[in-house]
Amino acid sequence: MNTKTRETVVVGLSGGVDSSVSAYLLVEQGYDVRGLFMDNWDADAEGDAGGYCTAAEDFQDARRVAEELEIPIQRVSFAAEYRERVFSYFLDEYSAGRTPNPDVLCNTEIKFRAFLDYAMRLGADWIATGHYCRVRRDDNGAHLLKGLDNNKDQSYFLHAIERDALAKTLFPVGELEKDRVREIAVEAGLHNYAKRDSTGICFIGERAFREFLANYLPANKGPILTPEGQQIGEHQGALYYTIGQRQGLGIGGVPGTDERPWYVADKNVQDNTLIAVQGHDHPxxxxxxxxxxxxxxxxxxxxxxxxxxxxxxxxxxxxxxxxxxxxxxxxxxxxxxxxxxxxxxxxxxxxxxxxxxxxxxxxxxxxxxxxxxxxxxxxxxxx
The missing domain is CATH 2.40.30.10 (Translation factors)
Structure with a gap:
């Protein structure tokens, strides 16, 4: 039995198998476990009628897991915080011609700040998530370590969280391989043991990215140029593309070139131009x-x-x-x-x-x- 027998842990239950097994393991270790489901995208407020967000389905999975584990669960909206701290930055970066990673900021501002603050107000001693990371604690503080499953390690996405947040966090599945996590879910009788891992923009879900972004940053077509200035195609808006991108350029049959694919090498959102080059390893x-x-x-x-x-x-x-x-x-x-x-x-x-x-x-x-x-x-x- 864990020596911290009745310390309280608030687990971010997303409805997925990783957070569900995390909650199960903490229950087995003797913690007082409580679940919290985060709503962080308000489709109605955003005028987003795409129907891509799976929050309703995910909450039902999280609620059912809480029932299976006999733990309480709350549903809390951090949509305002997400819009202000994450999504506005996401749009500003694309507008400036950069390619942001919202998952990093989502962890920094929502999961390990807004969620942490809320959990502490509930009287939690710890928070826990289903991230594949580990924490080593010593006299110098808490140290973030890679998850033992190299294919699932998520330390990249957590590198920017605050050290006091890391000190208050448990990562129960960080010591496990993904296959073992699913096995534990089966052994524990969790209904979502085979649920597919979520992908796509953090908290917004899977969708046609360019069409989604166009709802906020309208398309503005422009030329695709070679480094020498020859126009070889037309893009849908320079800010939609990222360096190294191959898909979606629509370049073909350029006189004087071979059949090698084209890649985005540079972009200028002020001039609304893309520079494309041939070959995966172009200089x-x-x-x-x-x-x-x-x-x-x-x-x-x-x-x-x-x-x-x-x-x-x-x-x-x-x-x-x-x-x-x-x-x-x-x-x-x-x-x-x-x-x-x-x-x-x-x-x-x-x-x-x-x-x-x-x-x-x-x-x-x-x-x-x-x-x-x-x-x-x-x-x-x-x-």
Whole structure:
């Protein structure tokens, strides 16, 4: 029996199998477990009649799990907080020509701030979620570790939460493989043991992304150009596309070119133009480094320069790099090996072994072919 036999844990029950098993494991460990279902997208208030949000179905799953585990559950709306702290930022970033990751901000502002604050007002000692992460606690505080299932590790999305939030959080499935989580759900008699994992924009669900974004940022067609300035197609709105994107360009039959696919290499939302190049490994898609803004460290700021590993996308393998401080407070990150399609607006996340150190927002990507000249050029464009 866990020594913290009657400490109270409020679990974020989403209706999915991971949070459900998390609640079950905490019950088995002797905690006083309470469920909380978060409503964070108000389709009526947003004028969103697309019918894509699964909140009603998810709540019914969460409510049924609570009944199966014999724990209380509340349904709480954080839609106003989501709109103000997450979705407005999401739209601002796209408007500025960057590609944001709302899941990171959703964790920072909603799950580990609004939800945490609400749970503490309920008298909780801890909160818990179904994230595949782990926490190591020592005299220096709480340390965020990768989940043991490498295919499900979600530390990338939690790198920006506040350290006091991490100190109050439990991740019951972080020590487990996904297959074992489903097995436990079956053993526990949870009805949703086979429910498919959710994907899509955090709390908004799966939908045709460009059509959804057009509800808030109207389409404005423009030219797709080669780096030399030749028009080779027409896009639906430069802000809808991301660096390295292949799908949806509609480029074909360009005189003087071969059959290799085209990729977005750059975009200019002021001129409403896209630059496209041929070939997955075109030089304009190869980056040796980046400049990171808004650096956030989960524990004490490490001494810089620092050798560590980093990733610029969730599914990317960790890459060897070196971090240097900049006078403006940003970070220079130089990779040992060239990285493909580093994208402003996304996040670079730093690791030492299994520990997530923190990260920052990608402000600029530095081309491998001439990173110094590129840095100056991009800095001038940014200012």
């Amino acid at each position: 304009l898609l190869q980056h040796q480094g980046l400049i990171a803004d808004q650096p956030h460290w989960l524990n004490a700021r490490p001494e810089l320069p620092l050798r560590c590993r980093a990733k610029t996308r969730y599914r990317q393998a960790d890459q060897d790099c070196e971090i240097h401080p900049r006078p403006d407070g940003k970070l220079d990150v130089h990779f040992d090996r060239v990285q493909r399609a580093v994208t402003p607006g996304q996040y670079v996340v730093f690791y030492q072994g299994e520990e997530c150190l923190g990260g920052g927002v990608i402000h600029q990507a530095l081309l491998a072919q001439d990173k110094n000249e590129t840095a100056i050029k991009t800095e001038n464009q940014a200012s």
